[in-house]
Amino acid sequence: xxxxxxxxxxxxxxxxxxxxxxxxxxxxxxxxxxxxxxxxxxxxxxxxxxxxxxxxxxxxxxxxxxxxxxxxxxxxxxxxxxxxxxxxxxxxxxxxxxxxxxxxxxxxxxxxxxxxxxxxxxxxxxxxxxxxxxxxxxxxxxxxxxxxxxxxxxxxxxxxxxxxxxxxxxxxxxxxxxxxxxxxxxxxxxxxxxxxxxxxxxxxxxxxxxxxxxxxxxxxxxxxxxxxxxxxxx
Numbered sequence: 001x002x003x004x005x006x007x008x009x010x011x012x013x014x015x016x017x018x019x020x021x022x023x024x025x026x027x028x029x030x031x032x033x034x035x036x037x038x039x040x041x042x043x044x045x046x047x048x049x050x051x052x053x054x055x056x057x058x059x060x061x062x063x064x065x066x067x068x069x070x071x072x073x074x075x076x077x078x079x080x081x082x083x084x085x086x087x088x089x090x091x092x093x094x095x096x097x098x099x100x101x102x103x104x105x106x107x108x109x110x111x112x113x114x115x116x117x118x119x120x121x122x123x124x125x126x127x128x129x130x131x132x133x134x135x136x137x138x139x140x141x142x143x144x145x146x147x148x149x150x151x152x153x154x155x156x157x158x159x160x161x162x163x164x165x166x167x168x169x170x171x172x173x174x175x176x177x178x179x180x181x182x183x184x185x186x187x188x189x190x191x192x193x194x195x196x197x198x199x200x201x202x203x204x205x206x207x208x209x210x211x212x213x214x215x216x217x218x219x220x221x222x223x224x225x226x227x228x229x230x231x232x233x234x
Contacts, residue, residue: 001048001081002068002123003060003212004205010065011208012190013116014081017103018044020188022113027191034193034200034229036207037222045211045218047106050156052212060212072098083116084177089156100176113184150174156181199232 002010012026019026024041027034036073052060053100056076062068069086073093080086081103090098105111121140123133139145146162149155150170157163160182168180181187193200210216 001052001055002058002065003052003062004209005061005063011060012204013114015044015208016104016114016188016190017081017112018047020114021103021105021109023110029182031191032194033233034191034204034226036204036229037219037221037226039223042218043106045208045222049211049218051077059210074173084156084174085154087171087177098173100173102176102180111185112188113180113186114188114190115181116190121158143224177197193233195233198228203232 001014004011016026019038019041022040022044024044025035026037026038056071059068059071059077069080069082069089070093072080073090073095087098087100102111102113121137123130123137127133141159143159143162143165145160146157147165149157149162150166156174156177157166163178163182167175167182170178203225206228207221210221210224211218214221
């Protein structure tokens, strides 16, 4: 996994999937305020603490995301949580036997996915020409335009209709990501903290670092992380 080093939200992109599977939350109040100490989250962090001990020493703390995730292609890592762009990257890196599936469910867990790097099309209220902007948004989400996304960028299109059209001709790895998007009962996104989000995520990363590098009780660390996040939100 990517740990607390580098981009402040890199680790939680992946951790959030496991938290959601466990029914744990990261936020409250329409997901605008932090909730880092949900008791349901404790088993997830216990799991992360355990598997991090089996990873190459220090790798999770490398700030270079590319270096972390390229370890799979070299056979150093056995399993990773990644996005659909990972399939092209793997092929380009010479990984002939990389395989893809939905994230395995823990016993008693719930099906959950987290969309990251998702494309949002909107008209800003400051737009000088809102009517033209609306027409541009409509153009972007047309199927004939969305059909150009995957062959041009290697990223998945942003509409269900375009995903459905792409699936029959996509490689099996890409199909696995499409199936998750089309069939998941709920697609989640990361919290949108309303106050000092960067400081709040820094508090989260500090908490995660302690989870991975100490033997302190997990719930104690989560409670301390929540207090730090609340202070950062002031």
